[in-house]
């Protein structure tokens with residue numbers, strides 16, 4: 001029987017753990033985690049993401065602050081806001097929603113966030129800690145951290161003897177995901193668009209993670225029988241069967257056919273997606289615990 005990994009359910013259990021940690025932290029130290037989310041411009045998809053992040057932060061009992069800046073905000077204005085949030089003792093996590101409008105350069109903005117407040121895990125200090133296997137000292141970026149929660153729930157903390165293949169080598173996902181699997185003792189291959197004979201590389205994987213942005217690219221005959229398949233892709237494709245002009249979301253994995261071969265698999269939507277926000281909340285409470293000198297919870 002294939003396990004269909006329920007991302008909403010796992011995310012809800014992470015959120016419950018965040019809420020308990022918030023209650024404990026406030027009781028012992030009177031400190032309430034503070035999360036500042038910054039959005040620039042009018043992109044509707046980004047506004048939808050940011051609203052759900054702010055809403056979830058409130059639900060977790062955080063001090064949730066949203067800064068909505070106009071499209072014409074300058075680099076200097078945005079940098080000043082980040083500097084103010086860096087110095088604000090009540091703010092433990094800062095997230096600048098990406099992408100920024102074209103006239104703004106996101107890299108210096110992200111790198112100006114204090115690493116201990118970088119709950120997105122995008123600062124080079126945090127990326128470097130993940131790359132060197134220091135998983136307890138920094139903040140791990142939310143999507144790979146969420147994918148690892150699934151892997152741990154299925155295989156436990158120690159992946160010794162297991163082969164893991166990550167398709168995709170982005171700084172945002174593929175590289176940190178490979179580093180996290182390696183830190184858990186898996187034997188890791190990071191595959192990408194230049195990899196020779198990708199299907200046979202994938203067939204070697206006990207854990208197969210796809211993050212390429214190509215709808216339903218991974219087919220059933222790429223999957224080792226019984227493997228765990230984690231689909232990080234979110235692709236909108238036309239769905240004429242639902243009516244003219246309609247679309248639907250699919251992952252990078254051909255779900256129906258791969259589910260027949262895999263031991264466990266994530267659906268899209270409802271797999272990795274809900275975990276990203278949950279891990280943002282987890283990172284914020286971790287950052288607040290560290291600020292208070294308390295040992296942060298593990299997720």
Ligand code: GUN
Nearest residue numbers: 095096097098099120142
């Ligand atoms: N835009 C889409 N996803 C993300 C995310 O996880 N973090 C940030 N900062 N921007 C995003």
